[in-house]
Amino acid sequence: MSNDTILREVNEELRGDRMRALWRSFGPYVIGAAVGVVLIVAASEGWSWWQNSNAARASDEFYAALDIADGDDAAAAQAALNGVIDTNVGGYPILARFRQAAILAESGQTAEAIAAYDALAGSINNQRLRELALVFAANLLVDGGDVSAVQTRVGGLISPENPMRNAAREALGLVQYRAGDLAGAAASFEAITNDPQVNPQTRNRVQLFLLQVLSEGDGVEPPLESAAEAEPDPAAEPALVEEAPAAEDAPAEAAPPAVEAEPASEAPAAEAPADDAVPADELIPDTTPAGN
CATH class of the missing domain: 1.25.40 (Serine Threonine Protein Phosphatase 5, Tetratricopeptide repeat)
Structure with missing residues (x-):
């Protein structure tokens, strides 16, 4: 047996002793960690099952x-x-x-x-x-007409970024209408109709509310768009009245040429007497035979 073989066997024996020593030192920890992982997974699955079971029962x-x-x-x-x-x-x-x-x-x-x-x-x-x-x-609270109570609850929701703003405005407008504040109700309803993100159903419903408020309130001004459609602009009326004569004057200025052309058309008529002076026998040829 050579020295290399003996050294190899000694090294392998030493290596085995080291592995056995490490296992004796850290083996229990490795086993404990593995058991811990298994227990954690089992507990998590058990908790999920219990939660799902309770949720299903509650549902x-x-x-x-x-x-x-x-x-x-x-x-x-x-x-x-x-x-x-x-x-x-x-x-x-x-x-x-x-x-x-x-x-x-x-x-x-x-x-x-x-x-x-x-x-x-x-x-x-x-x-x-x-x-x-x-x-x-x-x-x-709308039927009670308590504007302050409604304002206390939904006043903080009326902001451009709040998704509940139009619901809050509608409740506030209804209680204002109930309390007789027609101007305030019209302002609340108009704010909803002017919101570009309001859904069509809400817009149509609130427009009916707004028309009702405007029909009852003498001093309530309609929205700008409704006012423009309902009443013509008084400033535009004089312009229409002034434009009408201007349109009639144009043909009047063209009338003189027509009058001047009239004598020209009568010129042949003035020569008519000269033609009438020609004897009738010159105009009609004589067809009597020469022998007669």
């Missing part, structure tokens, strides 16, 4: 409550919606609270419905849902 309960709400038993519908709220899963509790407020409004409990919408607006983190609750509450 079923919510739609079942909506079916009950479509009936005549408001108390049963409120109880079913309370069950959805108690689950506290996903966004279904917020939707259930909105439906509860709507049921109160439909049953004539306007004050309770307004309070429910106000409570929603004060507890929801989502800005758009909070603004929606404020608009619903403002619409319920």
Whole structure:
């Protein structure tokens, strides 16, 4: 056996000893990390399954409550919606609270419905849902004619970049009309019709409101476009009156040439007597035979 062979075997033995020492030192950690990864994956999958299961159950309960709400038993519908709220899963509790407020409004409990919408607006983190609750509450306040109450809820929504601006303007215009402020109502409705991003259905509805306000208000000025179509511009009338004689004068100036041409056409008529003086026998040839 050569020295190279002996050295190779010794090196392999030393290498094996080092690997066994490393495994004894770090093997438990490697095994623990692997077990930890497996447990984390299992826990994540279990949590997802539990969340999906609860969401499915909350969804079923919510739609079942909506079916009950479509009936005549408001108390049963409120109880079913309370069950959805108690689950506290996903966004279904917020939707259930909105439906509860709507049921109160439909049953004539306007004050309770307004309070429910106000409570929603004060507890929801989502800005758009909070603004929606404020608009619903403002619409319920329209019949009362309390302009300040509506202004308090939706006044902050009337800004060019807010997607709820036209809904807020409509509620404000309606309560102003209800309170007798026709000028303010016309201004609110006109702001909606002038919005380039308003949808056609809203524009048509608000234009009817605006026409109603204009028909009732003597001192309310119509929008600029309506005014231009309804009344002609007084400044333009004199121009039309002055242009009419100008158009009639043009033929009058051309009349003298026609008058001057008239004698020329009569010149042949003046020579007519000379022709009439020729004897008739010169004009008609004699056809009598010569023998006679």
